[in-house]
Amino acid sequence: MTTMNNALEIAGLGIRRPTGAVLVRDATFTIKPAEIVLLVGPSGSGKSTIVKLLGGLLETGPGGWGVTGRLTCGDRKLDLESERSHVGGIVFQDHALFNDLSALENLRIAADHAGRPPAPALLADATALLGDIGVHKTVASCSGGQRQRLAIARTLLADRPVLLFDEPNSGLDVRMARRLGELIRDLCVGMGKPALIVAHHVKDLLPVADRVLLLDTRSRRLVEVPKDADAIEAELMKLDSGSAASTGTAQIDTAAPQNGKDRRNPWPSSIGHRSRLYWFGRYMAEYFWELCVSPLMLIYMGAGALIMGFVSMWFGFHYNSFGGYLKSLLHDETLVGLGLVQGTVAVPLISSILFVARNNAIIAADIGNRVLSSQFKAMDNLGITARTYIYSAILINMVMGALMLLVLSLGVAGWSSMQTWHLQFPQQNFELWREHFFQKLILEGGHVTPRMGWVLLKVGLSALLAGAAAIVIGGGRKESVLEINAAIARSIIIGVTLTLLVHAVISVLTL
Amino acid sequence: MRAFTVMFGRPAAMAASVGLAILFLSAGWTALPTRNAPSTLAYRLPDGDPAAGDEGMPVFVLRPDHSTLRAGVARMQTGGRIDVTLYDPSDPELTQESEGLLFNADLRVMWLLATDEERAALRRGIEKLGVGLRDAIDAVLRSPEFNDEYRSVLKDVGRQAIDTAWHHPGTKAAYDELVRSAEPVLREAIGRDLRGIVMKRAEPMVWDMLSANVGSVLKLFQDQPWNLTPVEQALEGIQRDVREQGLVEKTTQRILDSWQAKAFMQTFANNAMDAAVRDPRMRDAVHRLLTDQRLGAYLTPASQPANELARLAPQILFGVHPQSDLNALAAYIFRGFITGRPGQLVILTSPRQRDQILALDRFAPRPLLYGVPQ
CATH class of the missing domain: 3.40.50.300 (P-loop containing nucleotide triphosphate hydrolases)
Known part of the structure; x- marks a missing residue:
């Protein structure tokens, strides 16, 4: 001894x-x-x-x-x-x-x-x-x-x-x-x-x-x-x-x-012994898994993008002015518009909302549980820099995950749109859809439109703000599980509201 | 997900995530447009074209049923070479379609690509509309409402407009110019054509005058008028000859063929129309005419053919009907029409189809020659 x-x-x-x-x-x-x-x-x-x-x-x-x-x-x-x-x-x-x-x-x-x-x-x-x-x-x-x-x-x-x-x-x-x-x-x-x-x-x-x-x-x-x-x-x-x-x-x-x-x-x-960087990486990996790439998260985000792609393309052509009468005539411009709206507004928004709603619930529950079970106190007592590890890992993963899942969502939504379009115009070649759908998104020379910079900004910023809100709400005083439940609900509402506001403001400013 | 992890373990969950991510990215990758694909066909303009186009032109294939299908993109290169990149070079519809026609993207293309039956149907519709319009206008002009309320006003306006136009300095100048230009023509007609006729009739007239008035010559101091009947007969003969030889018509025709006559007529007509349009009575009458519900009944002969044509033309030319598949050609032309930038397009046809199109119009389509892809 x-x-x-x-x-x-x-x-x-x-x-x-x-x-x-x-x-x-x-x-x-x-x-x-x-x-x-x-x-x-x-x-x-x-x-x-x-x-x-x-x-x-x-x-x-x-x-x-x-x-x-x-x-x-x-x-x-x-x-x-x-x-x-x-x-x-x-x-x-x-x-x-x-x-x-x-x-x-x-x-x-x-x-x-x-x-x-x-x-x-x-x-x-x-x-x-x-x-x-x-x-x-x-x-x-x-x-x-x-x-x-x-x-x-x-x-x-x-x-x-x-x-x-x-x-x-x-x-x-x-x-x-x-x-x-x-x-x-x-x-x-x-x-x-x-x-x-x-x-x-x-x-x-x-x-x-x-x-x-x-x-x-x-x-x-x-x-x-x-x-x-x-x-x-x-x-x-x-x-x-x-x-x-x-x-x-x-x-x-x-x-x-x-x-x-x-x-x-x-x-x-x-x-043995490990550096603090190891522990930072450990928490980064943990939250990366939970917030970004768990299979259920990917299925959830993929389903949202799949539905978004289908809905925008199906109803975009079926329920425009004069319905089916003009869908042939207005096809090209409709497709260009749908591509632009889907790529810069609709999919980023639905992706952000799904991402924030799900992750804010997880973050509030996770942080709330740590508070209720004195884990933060224990960390403080043990000299573990909980805020550095956990808060920064959450925020970094929120931003990184939101952007990463945006890319995946855009891919799935694009594919879904393309297949939905082909259902409506079965004789046409897919390349015709590609030519028009991406006309304002991918410019000559293969460059992505500068508008995507604003898209990344609004998705990243909304995820950051929503994540911060979830941390603040989850980290408040907790005396019971009921308070954690209430914090989860509050975190979802505030997170989604912040997301909507950020998307609306940036979309309007960059019209 | 915890259940999944518990059942299959974290490695299985990670593998599932990686699989899903690859699946999603692959799906997205397949949706991305193909960029910078090599050209699969090449044509050239017979007369060359030094300017290269900035934007690609759409390429369509004309199918046996005269419908078109978007098949690729063409790009005009310097020197008139047109490189065509087909979406799917292995498309069986393309194997027999190798003749290229270059069009300006306007409604003429739709007319040329319609079937004979469709064109006949359109013609019938237009003729019906023409007949209906004539009947409708006749009915309006004969209607008591028009005669009671509009005819006198419009006649006044017309008279006033003609009068105003006639006194307009521009009209006067044009008329003077016309008269100046007509004098040499008249002099030539009188000196050459009319002289021959008059001379031919003058000689017998003199003898007829003499023989008719020989008695009067002898009774020199008697107060008797001359017998002028031969003169009257000679004049009638001259008039008959002038009429039979078309001298007046020819002279008039020469005058009317001059640019001065055209300038005068245009100036006069413009000034008359301007005067009519400026007349407030005209504006008021037209406004009342167009909004007069009593006259609507007289337009019935035109309304049905107009409705039929309005329904028929988009269906035939643009393929507009509720369940239609895409008519990419119509969409492209419509876009050019709306934006005011019609552009050009290439249609791939069979040799027979090309000949049929060229038989209808030798000028609108530009046949392309084969080139070498680069």
Whole structure:
């Protein structure tokens, strides 16, 4: 086991909500190396806020949380009023695993964004928990216990001086909670790191705790209480007027690591090291697949273009003035006009709308899910530049994908138009259609008309704006899945509206 | 898509995407126009043509049923060579169609390419319309409404217009010029043709006068008039000879054949028409005439032939009917007609078709000679 001998010292800690209400007043405590401190208190008392503060996730400053006090950890001395603390690695209550990455990638990204490459001993310590988890397993296929150990291992790889656990026993039955407590105990002792465990139900974790701090919601102070379960429960009962809700149990398995230790552990050698560029490429590829080239997306866009090509050509010739009487006489000009309108207005518009409607739903859902499941917080805590990776990957892919799919849509719509035209004029050679349909789109010498520059602009710009709107809407505060659903609907409406506006304005300006 | 990925795995999904993308791009590629294809046929103008054309000319093939099909593009090169790029050189309809005719893209082409039956039908329609129009105009001119309200006004206007035109300085100058030009003609007619006739009749007249008045000569102092009957007979004879020899007609014809006569008539007619048009009574009468619902009934003889011709002509010439396939030739000519830039076109025919077209019109189509593709 790796050992670090940094104590965490907090002096004069005060936290004030953005509303102005005081959460904690003048709290001072120390957690020694390898010491485990339980932080208890009623629901909503602010325990998790202290964890967020120590993990660097609390938004302070004007309009945000108000914090005072000083923090000392090893040679780091921080004024919490003006400096952000990054001393704590948080294991979130709901694990906050990145479910778009595999189990291995969850560890890799944490290791690659740690301040320095993890030492072999740290790798061994962190991955010793994962003996029963296949290296390439997806997060979705992991059991609850496996996810919890993955989350712990990921936090350990970030190599923060202090370990912070936010209600780790939530949802666990007694046996599993005690196993988890033993696991934390072993890690802290082995690595010599102080640990702060926020818990609402303390009985299962009390055996592994060295001390217990109670957040007194009446005095707004942190009070050390004896390691007596009954006494603590009594204090909590006083503070938490009957809010001790029962918890369900999860089907998790924490026994496997012990067995896994006996076998050769494949994790350390699999983690390795990758540059940030690799991770940028990884997210680019992920969103390129999801937003641009998944088979369903291509079928969807292709179907839209196919229908557009058919509709414009069929109804363009059948329902013009005097219908069939003049379709022969006006054929050439009709075809030239249909080609121009289809190539510069209709297909770009329908392509953009289909693209934006579908992708804005995906982006809002994806970002909303990351917000709701604390993935962005976990990324921040792990030092992963989520905005750079995810937001830029989304925006770049929105623009690039919109342009790429525009080309595909134009191709499909053109083919569909040509076949529809041939249905109406079966004796004519296809080349006659080509000559007229592309007359104003492809100029002499094979050059594409300069108008296509405006087409690319409106398609790219609408995709960029719609993508940005989806990110903003998806990234808003989310408390439930219902809010994600609402965000999806809002994102589609705003994205499509922006698309329509951009297309209309540029089309009118370039008439 | 998650279901697809779960069922078949990510590699299968990626393969599906690549396949779809290739499929879409291939579809789009097949729709792109063929550019810079090599020419497959070449013709040349018999009399050459130094100017090369900027734009391509459409090439049509004339089928046995006299319908045309767009078959390619031709480009006029310097020196009168015409390179033809066929859409599909292997088209079986083209194998027998190798004679090229160059046309200006106007309605004459449609007339020449119509079948004999179609042309006959059009002629019948035009004749019917002509008859109908004559009948209709006659009926209008005979109608009591026209005679009561319009005839006198229009006659006045006409008289006034003729009078105004006659006194117009331009008309006067043209008339003077005509008279000046007519004097030598008249002098020549009198001196040469009329003199011969008069001399032929004068000699017997003198003798007849003498014999008729011999008594009077002897009774010199009697107050008796001369017997002038021989003179009257000689004049009648001269007139008869002039009439029989067409002297007046010939002289008149010579005068009317002169450019001065034409100039006078044109000037006079123009000035008369200008005067009529400027006359507010004319404008008012015509306006009332055209909007007079009572006269509509008299136009019935012309309306049915006009409707029939209006329906028949587009059907025959442009192939306009509800279920028609494309008549690319008509579309091209129509576009030229509307835009005022008719251009030229090439029609490939069989030798027999070419001869039939040239028999109808030797000037509108320009037969092309074979050339060597380059």
